[in-house]
Amino acid sequence: MNINLDVEVVEEDQTITLTLRGEIDAYTAPKLKDALLPLTKKPGAEVIVDLEQINYMDSTGLGVFISALKSTKEYDSELKLIQLQDRVRRLFEITSLDSIITIESTVRGGN
Amino acid sequence: MENTKLDLDNYRSLLKEYLLTKNETALYQAEQFSKLSMQHNISPEEIIHVHIEALKELYPDLTQEVNDSLNFLLEAMISYGLAYQEFQTLREKQSELQSEISVAASMQQTLLSTVKPEIKGLDIGAISVPANQMSGDYYHFVTDKEDDTLGIAIADVIGKGIPAALAMSMIKYSMDSFPENQRNPSAILENLNRVVERNVDPSMFITMFYGLYNPGNETFSYASAGHEPGFYYHGDQDEFEEIEARGLVLGATDQATYRQFERKIKKNDCIILLTDGVTECRIGDRFIERDEILQVIKKYIQLPAQEAVEQVYKHFERLQEFQFRDDFTLIIIRKEV
Numbered sequence: 001m002n003i004n005l006d007v008e009v010v011e012e013d014q015t016i017t018l019t020l021r022g023e024i025d026a027y028t029a030p031k032l033k034d035a036l037l038p039l040t041k042k043p044g045a046e047v048i049v050d051l052e053q054i055n056y057m058d059s060t061g062l063g064v065f066i067s068a069l070k071s072t073k074e075y076d077s078e079l080k081l082i083q084l085q086d087r088v089r090r091l092f093e094i095t096s097l098d099s100i101i102t103i104e105s106t107v108r109g110g111n
Numbered sequence: 112m113e114n115t116k117l118d119l120d121n122y123r124s125l126l127k128e129y130l131l132t133k134n135e136t137a138l139y140q141a142e143q144f145s146k147l148s149m150q151h152n153i154s155p156e157e158i159i160h161v162h163i164e165a166l167k168e169l170y171p172d173l174t175q176e177v178n179d180s181l182n183f184l185l186e187a188m189i190s191y192g193l194a195y196q197e198f199q200t201l202r203e204k205q206s207e208l209q210s211e212i213s214v215a216a217s218m219q220q221t222l223l224s225t226v227k228p229e230i231k232g233l234d235i236g237a238i239s240v241p242a243n244q245m246s247g248d249y250y251h252f253v254t255d256k257e258d259d260t261l262g263i264a265i266a267d268v269i270g271k272g273i274p275a276a277l278a279m280s281m282i283k284y285s286m287d288s289f290p291e292n293q294r295n296p297s298a299i300l301e302n303l304n305r306v307v308e309r310n311v312d313p314s315m316f317i318t319m320f321y322g323l324y325n326p327g328n329e330t331f332s333y334a335s336a337g338h339e340p341g342f343y344y345h346g347d348q349d350e351f352e353e354i355e356a357r358g359l360v361l362g363a364t365d366q367a368t369y370r371q372f373e374r375k376i377k378k379n380d381c382i383i384l385l386t387d388g389v390t391e392c393r394i395g396d397r398f399i400e401r402d403e404i405l406q407v408i409k410k411y412i413q414l415p416a417q418e419a420v421e422q423v424y425k426h427f428e429r430l431q432e433f434q435f436r437d438d439f440t441l442i443i444i445r446k447e448v
């Protein structure tokens with residue numbers, strides 16, 4: 001698999017936005033984990049993950065978001081996912097993770 | 112073909128032959144010589160050493176520069192030779208690891224093996240094919256001799272390879288240890304959720320569907336922990352319906368509860384359970400949609416259950432460029448009477 005994941009981090013005070021581009025699967029999930037987890041360990045931080053340019057994510061990606069969520073509980077920070085494509089949103093719905101992770105409710109199309 | 116001998120005399124005569132005749136046969140024999148050298152763990156610098164010695168014997172009057180340059184080459188090849196030796200050692204280690212993983216994989220199969228039960232009035236088919244050696248998918252049938260009920264668990268551990276396989280064994284043994292009177296699906300999932308939450312890595316989770324069929328009242332009760340929805344097939348209308356049973360994946364929080372659903376099963380109806388290895392696969396750049404999977408299942412649903420699951424698997428396996436990114440598990444249960 002030659003498809004990669006790009007991670008871009010913008011910090012403004014307590015708000016940290018992670019913009020992802022590419023695919024999240026077993027190969028790229030460790031990269032996401034390394035970028036995301038340390039950010040959730042800053043008390044009071046609001047970590048926003050922009051998934052607009054993620055057209056494929058498998059369940060390994062869900063695992064990264066679950067561990068990030070657990071970490072926000074431990075360090076009193078917040079996690080929010082925005083701009084999910086339908087396919088990615090469906091994963092959160094099937095697994096009911098949308099009931100414990102804050103997901104921006106705007107519905108997006110995408111392929 | 113005459114045996115290539117690994118010695119100076121042989122190399123010298125090959126070299127001499129080649130220098131005098133530019134003969135292709137000598138070149139070919141040189142190639143054999145180097146292959147044989149590799150088999151005998153002879154390092155590249157040793158071959159160069161042999162070459163220098165042979166050359167000096169054939170041409171005792173080599174200029175000082177040529178002599179020096181050959182020695183220079185010899186030195187340069189030493190670290191190359193060391194790297195090659197290291198490579199050989201790694202290759203041996205790799206094959207050792209490979210065989211250890213094979214042992215683990217067969218042990219996993221033994222630990223998790225489940226017998227597809229023969230139950231009067233039910234036709235059951237099941238297939239599970241791992242994407243790698245160790246499977247993260249799991250299905251299990253639990254029969255109860257006293258009340259004839261059939262429990263069916265299908266699960267997918269997220270996280271792959273050995274850690275996933277170990278987690279699966281833990282799940283199986285937890286299920287086996289639950290008391291008989293707690294066999295209803297929602298209680299089983301709630302108990303398992305606590306086990307998983309306490310015992311596995313935070314980024315690992317498990318999806319599971321658990322169903323219990325009671326032939327006494329022909330009722331199927333079920334609950335799902337974030338598992339890919341299965342399908343219910345209405346035999347009389349030849350129609351499929353998604354089995355909706357929302358519930359949180361196992362291991363995400365310790366307080367999850369699971370709603371239990373019930374439905375009556377009619378003659379010729381089927382329950383179809385699968386893991387997302389089926390829906391997460393793709394052909395080239397294209398994803399396979401759930402509708403497409405359903406079309407394939409529909410094509411084979413009239414076959415005996417075991418034949419049907421095998422045909423569905425073969426259909427996807429046959430597709431060109433098709434890649435299983437995950438383990439593939441499919442179960443079909445048909446009520447025959």
